[in-house]
Amino acid sequence: MPAGATVATSGAGRLDSGRTLAGIGLVLLAVACFATLDAATKRSTAAVPILMGVWVRYAFQAVATTMVLVPRHGTALLRTRHPRYQLLRGTLLLASSILAFLSLRYMPLAEFTSIVLMAPLVITLLAATTLKEHVSPLRWALVAGGFAGTLVILRPGGDAFSWAALLPIGLVLTNAWFQVLTSKLARTESPLTMHFYTGWVGTLLTSIALPFVWTALPSWHWWALLCLMGFMGTIGHFILILAYQRAPASTLTPYLYAQIAFAMLGGWIVFSQVPDTLSLAGMGLIAVCGGAGAWLTVRERRVPIEPAES
Numbered sequence: 639m640p641a642g643a644t645v646a647t648s649g650a651g652r653l654d655s656g657r658t659l660a661g662i663g664l665v666l667l668a669v670a671c672f673a674t675l676d677a678a679t680k681r682s683t684a685a686v687p688i689l690m691g692v693w694v695r696y697a698f699q700a701v702a703t704t705m706v707l708v709p710r711h712g713t714a715l716l717r718t719r720h721p722r723y724q725l726l727r728g729t730l731l732l733a734s735s736i737l738a739f740l741s742l743r744y745m746p747l748a749e750f751t752s753i754v755l756m757a758p759l760v761i762t763l764l765a766a767t768t769l770k771e772h773v774s775p776l777r778w779a780l781v782a783g784g785f786a787g788t789l790v791i792l793r794p795g796g797d798a799f800s801w802a803a804l805l806p807i808g809l810v811l812t813n814a815w816f817q818v819l820t821s822k823l824a825r826t827e828s829p830l831t832m833h834f835y836t837g838w839v840g841t842l843l844t845s846i847a848l849p850f851v852w853t854a855l856p857s858w859h860w861w862a863l864l865c866l867m868g869f870m871g872t873i874g875h876f877i878l879i880l881a882y883q884r885a886p887a888s889t890l891t892p893y894l895y896a897q898i899a900f901a902m903l904g905g906w907i908v909f910s911q912v913p914d915t916l917s918l919a920g921m922g923l924i925a926v927c928g929g930a931g932a933w934l935t936v937r938e939r940r941v942p943i944e945p946a947e948s
Contacts, residue, residue, distance in 0.1 A: 661885030664877050665893045671874030673900035676751065677908050678867045680742040685860055687851040688739045691867070693844040695735065698868025699875075700837035707830055715834055719826050723819060727832065728839025730816040735840065737809035744802035747905035748913050749791050752898050752921040753806040758891065758928055759784040760814040776934060783927040790920030833875070891932035895925040 682691050707715055718724050741750050759781045792803045823832060855861060881890055898921055905911040913921065 657884045658889060661881045661883075661890055662893055664881035664884065665890045666896055668874045668877040668881060669894055669897035670900050671870045671877065673747075673751070673897050673904050675867055675870040675874060676738075676742060676747055676901060677904040678863055678870065679739055680747055681908065682860065682863050682867065683739060683743040685856060686864065687853055688736060688743075689844055689847050689851045690853060691739055691864060692732070692735050693841065693848050694864040695867050695871055696732070696837055696840035696844060698865070699872045700841040702868075702872050703834055703837050707834060711830065715828075715831055718831055718835065720823060723823055724827075724832065724835040725839060727816060727819050727823065728836045729843065730812050730819065731836055732840040732843055734809050734812045734816060737805050737812065741802070741805040741809060745806065746911045746913065746917075747909065748898060748902040748911070748921065749917055750806055751901035752791060752924050753788055754809060754813070755895055755898065755928060756784050756788055756924055757810050757813050757817065758931060760810050761817050762931065764814055764818050774934075777931065780927040780931050780934070784924050787920040787923030787927065790923065791917050793916070829879075892929040895928055898925055 679691065679695075738750075738754070762777055762781055788807075820832065902913065905913075
């Protein structure tokens with residue numbers, strides 16, 4: 639190989655490596671934003687009605703998305719082949735958000751985050767049962783391990799178990815269906831269009847209930863907290879998009895589980911909550927199974943390329 643080709647290849651390798659590292663850094667920043675969003679959400683439930691908080695969260699995202707995307711894309715942003723599925727997708731995410739707010743009112747931050755991060759494992763289950771995709775025995779074992787980790791955290795039948803512990807399970811299910819529908823729509827729909835409709839569906843649906851739940855907040859700092867929620871949610875998703883533009887999802891997925899660590903830190907700083915030994919074991923099991931699932935995805939996609947026939 640000529641020396642020039644060696645330099646070019648080496649430079650390309652460094653460029654790819656640099657983009658991957660940038661993607662990993664952006665993912666870590668995004669999950670830090672999401673952990674901050676969850677901590678602010680949990681704090682807000684002490685004084686703000688659930689639907690009012692959800693409305694602010696979606697309205698902030700919808701307005702910010704509109705201001706950024708509409709000037710650049712115009713009416714093309716509104717074009718969709720499946721308006722009913724866009725409505726269903728937005729409704730599923732809204733249901734997930736309401737369940738998240740309710741869960742955070744009653745659950746410690748780190749335990750909640752760990753259970754929510756079971757979603758990729760549940761998506762594997764849905765892919766096998768509804769999309770008829772082939773799932774290897776190892777993947778089934780990882781799904782079972784994730785469920786076992788959840789049971790260790792929830793401990794049904796124990797003194798600490800309550801009905802509120804079922805809320806994040808409902809959140810995982812609605813979010814998994816949301817992700818499955820997203821994967822189907824992504825074949826024909828623009829991601830920006832889906833993001834636009836998601837924000838406005840949530841805003842419009844919660845606006846219907848807003849007059850019945852609106853409450854005068856006791857001080858300005860609650861409004862600041864609600865704005866922080868909207869900002870962290872919006873910027874977190876934007877940073878996540880930037881990350882996926884720089885590295886493949888299979889590479890970045892394991893780093894999403896760093897959100898558990900950020901949630902533990904936030905729970906300790908803001909709420910003085912420290913998970914017990916069993917909860918830590920359950921969190922670790924979920925993180926290991928989820929990360930192993932991402933590694934398995936990478937391995938399964940390494941299919942040899944057949945040479946083209948001349």
